[in-house]
Amino acid sequence: MSVGYRAVQWSRPKRLYDACAAGAMLAYLALFVGAGKLLWTGQRSISDEVLLIRATGSGALAMLHVLLVIGPLARLTPRALPLLFNRRHLGVMTFALAALHGTLVVGYYHGFGAVNPIRSLLVNNTRFDSLRAFPFELLGFAALLVMFVMAATSHDFWLKNLGAAAWKRLHMLVYPAYALLVGHVALGAVQSPRAWPAAAALAAGAACVTGFHLAAGWRSRGQDRAAPVADGWLDAGPAAEIPLDRARLVCAPGGGERIAVFRHAGGISAVTNVCAHQGGPLGEGRVIDGCITCPWHGWQYRPEDGCAPPPFKEKIPTHQVRIVAGRVRIDPRPLPPGTATPPARETSGA
């Protein structure tokens, strides 16, 4: 949580995270370039620039796979949440590596000629009618632009000013960017002779990303509680079945945001499942020190009014709750963010 903007709010976990990510990136580049140098030497060697282009491009793609897998992995096991909390830094590093790849490609393959390198990139090849001759560079260029927008808006300043929903929609562009990059590699490097290991790695990566997302989606489906409407309110099941300081998720019929129903200190409270920070799933968090704590970045809200504890000012929508014959009933209409609504007491009956 934040009361002001800083370039980076450094903490020990963030430093450790970034050191691991940067170390992994450098290890990958060293392995790739080193292998290329060992494999072919002397007059049969591969140009240094080509090795760097290949290392940075494949490295950025590998890091993007890690980025895309972290989200569903954290849904499958909360123990992976530490990998998620500083994912934005990993995203910016991935963009930086991809940008280095793009810069090397434009400079090396499109530079030193009579045509402006960017113009050469855009108009050199217009064989859009052929998969074999397709200008795959343009797919990579488009993906890089998308990644630039995401990297440039990865700061809390943009999150606050764009709004969490718009910011999240913007950052969902990582999936089209990934699709563009798969096309970029499939229509580019994979079309080189004897490139089957690269093709196999690309296919395995896509299968891995797809598999993790399907598994997480399937698990989320199982976690959703059907909430039949009773008098316009939702039935969230027996109050006693909600674990202490944890939540049960309910869905309103016809869609809409999920509602997280928490049991804490003998009361039942309901808030939106969407954290005001990055849209994290509050219902997968828990109550710590009297506050609902988001599992993604630890942002906190009081169950009774959806307000962050002072000095923080974030607010989330709350829902009215009552208990009828031991069963929790939720008003599906959200109250304005920060509206106090008394927790329903398990001993209070209706």
Next chain:
Amino acid sequence: MTPADDGLYVNYLPVPAGVRRFLRRATPSMLGVMLLFGAAWAFSQRSPGEAVWDDGKPRTISGVLLTRPYPVLLTDDGVSVLLVEVGKHGPRDLAHAEGRRCEIVGWPLEREGRTMIELEPGADAVRPGSAHGPVPAARSLGRVALRGEIVDSKCYLGAMKPGEGKTHKACATLCVRGGIPPMLAVDTPGGPRFVLVADADGGPMPAECTAFIAEPVEVRGELFERGGLYTIRTRAADMSPAW
């Protein structure tokens, strides 16, 4: 604040023991998969072939200069040396030196016996003399159909390694449009390995043929030889993809 003792990680609280154990296994595993991915890709790289670009001290070579379809120096020992400029540019206008004995200064590129000189910048890189040298006539070898890949000769002969294939297509196209001689790296066994591509009248390759650069292609036309250098005279209609 109390630590999240039921396994939920909160970044400003102590890390639960179960999470710590998971990270100790998961982080090296993810790094290992990533490095495995990189190693598979890196070790699948092919050799670009034996080629050398000696960009050390410039060399001086003498011979007779010919300009069609592309500037070539026919050296005194009978070797044809292609001439290009620094960067992705064909040679300067050398029409005034056509057929004359010249001294040229530049850096050699060589692959499988085919040599090219990248001329040193400046007017002194080509010094035409007043004498005209003996010029052997181009010898027709008849109509042929050759399969291979049209490459830009400078990159393929050693400026970039590899200087062929799909990922090099944009560079090769830019080079050829800039005047670097297009060359067919021939796959067809039993014939010449490298064949310059010219138009049907013996001039530079037609612009519409650039669409076939860096793709497997079959080129049909009349093959000529002069000074050990082969040229195929063709047109776009006589080129077809050879996937």
